[in-house]
Amino acid sequence: MTTGKFDLIVIGAGPAGAACARTAAKAGLAVALVDKKRFPRDKLCGGGLTGRAVGHYARIFDRPLPDIPLTRRDRFRFFAFGEDLGGGEEAPPIHLIMRRDFDAALVADALSAGAQDFTGQTGTLDPKEPAIDLPGGRLSAPLIVAADGVNSPTARQLFGEAFDRERIGFALEVEQPGDASEVPLRIDFGAADWGYGWQFPKTCGTTIGVGGVMARNADMKAALQGYLDTLGVDEDLPVKGQFLPFGDFRSTPGAGRILLAGDAAGLVDPITGEGIAHALNSGELAALAAVQALAAWQPDQALRHYRHALRPIHAGLRQARILRQLMFRERLRPAFISGFRRSRSLRGEYLRLLAGETEYGEIMRAMALRMPGFAWRALRGG
Numbered sequence: 582m583t584t585g586k587f588d589l590i591v592i593g594a595g596p597a598g599a600a601c602a603r604t605a606a607k608a609g610l611a612v613a614l615v616d617k618k619r620f621p622r623d624k625l626c627g628g629g630l631t632g633r634a635v636g637h638y639a640r641i642f643d644r645p646l647p648d649i650p651l652t653r654r655d656r657f658r659f660f661a662f663g664e665d666l667g668g669g670e671e672a673p674p675i676h677l678i679m680r681r682d683f684d685a686a687l688v689a690d691a692l693s694a695g696a697q698d699f700t701g702q703t704g705t706l707d708p709k710e711p712a713i714d715l716p717g718g719r720l721s722a723p724l725i726v727a728a729d730g731v732n733s734p735t736a737r738q739l740f741g742e743a744f745d746r747e748r749i750g751f752a753l754e755v756e757q758p759g760d761a762s763e764v765p766l767r768i769d770f771g772a773a774d775w776g777y778g779w780q781f782p783k784t785c786g787t788t789i790g791v792g793g794v795m796a797r798n799a800d801m802k803a804a805l806q807g808y809l810d811t812l813g814v815d816e817d818l819p820v821k822g823q824f825l826p827f828g829d830f831r832s833t834p835g836a837g838r839i840l841l842a843g844d845a846a847g848l849v850d851p852i853t854g855e856g857i858a859h860a861l862n863s864g865e866l867a868a869l870a871a872v873q874a875l876a877a878w879q880p881d882q883a884l885r886h887y888r889h890a891l892r893p894i895h896a897g898l899r900q901a902r903i904l905r906q907l908m909f910r911e912r913l914r915p916a917f918i919s920g921f922r923r924s925r926s927l928r929g930e931y932l933r934l935l936a937g938e939t940e941y942g943e944i945m946r947a948m949a950l951r952m953p954g955f956a957w958r959a960l961r962g963g
């Protein structure tokens with residue numbers, strides 16, 4: 582096994598880690614890509630790629646879409662608390678992938694850009710050096726990006742815990758096998774409390790799940806069963822679960838010379854649960870921060886550059902958390918539902934957000950124009 586000195590070590594080779602490794606390797610850094618799993622490996626996920634995610638993917642991986650089985654949907658429907666909010670007419674497409682295929686393709690592209698392969702092994706992090714001790718020897722580098730997922734062992738080592746149990750989300754999923762060519766793509770806000778449900782048709786079946794703020798969902802299994810009943814699914818399917826950061830992000834994404842990216846930094850949309858787009862983008866931004874700091878021989882400045890670069894993502898997540906209160910507080914909910922259902926342009930704004938063409942700030946402005954003033958006063962009143 583090759584061990585030794587690198588410019589950057591990336592721990593975790595999901596979308597955040599692979600994007601980071603590829604971006605840094607393309608910029609000429611010597612990169613080690615470490616993951617406890619060998620690829621292809623499974624990852625519990627709806628596998629919904631919004632336009633926002635595809636835009637980041639295309640820029641980082643230099644091709645419009647990965648060369649893997651994909652389902653594409655141009656029409657989809659939103660429901661909220663059982664009520665139909667109207668269709669995603671003229672919606673930018675959403676692509677549906679299996680993470681097993683997608684992540685393996687990302688890792689292959691990171692390695693082909695020059696990153697060295699240390700997948701299939703776990704190590705012990707020495708945050709002071711920084712370095713990681715693998716079974717075959719020590720890897721060291723002036724900077725480490727940890728993209729080791731929602732349960733991030735790195736975040737746990739740096740901060741004592743990977744996430745705050747009061748604010749973390751949790752999601753359950755089933756895979757329904759069979760032909761999904763006629764299955765509609767739908768998202769149901771409120772299928773879990775302070776959360777949502779999804780039905781995503783894929784090339785080999787349908788992924789159905791519910792997720793929401795864990796502290797508000799004492800019985801997530803019941804929420805999943807309720808959602809399966811709504812969709813008319815009566816098969817006995819194996820259920821899998823995983824935490825989801827759901828807006829609970831770290832405002833300082835790392836410590837010292839260790840930067841956190843993707844789920845490890847808590848970068849998941851608190852309304853839609855979308856995390857792949859922010860994972861790709863934050864991995865790229867962490868790599869660019871490393872490139873900038875190393876070019877100036879100032880690795881200690883990388884975290885500052887990275888935090889600055891993440892500001893727009895953090896601002897969007899904060900705004901989404903406010904909007905989530907409008908959707909889920911019982912007294913504000915009717916105003917949200919009728920505002921969203923009546924306003925084609927508001928729905929259009931939301932679809933543009935999923936396409937990566939606008940940000941939550943614009944949605945907030947659109948809602949402020951259309952929603953009765955009392956909702957905003959109530960919201961500000963807490």
Ligand SMILES: Cc1cc2nc3c(=O)[nH]c(=O)nc-3n(C[C@H](O)[C@H](O)[C@H](O)COP(=O)(O)OP(=O)(O)OC[C@H]3O[C@@H](n4cnc5c(N)ncnc54)[C@H](O)[C@@H]3O)c2cc1C
Binds near residue numbers: 728731823845860
């Ligand atoms: C049920 C569910 C459904 C979801 N649906 C969607 C969706 O439809 N669309 C969407 O955009 N997002 C969705 N998400 C969110 C999305 O899955 C995540 O935001 C995304 O995977 C984050 O990517 P990441 O690279 O940060 O982490 P991950 O994809 O989790 O990758 C982390 C990597 O780190 C590795 N690792 C962990 N520990 C170690 C260690 N000690 N040493 C080395 N490597 C380690 C793991 O093996 C893994 O490969 C969903 C999440 C859940 C739970």
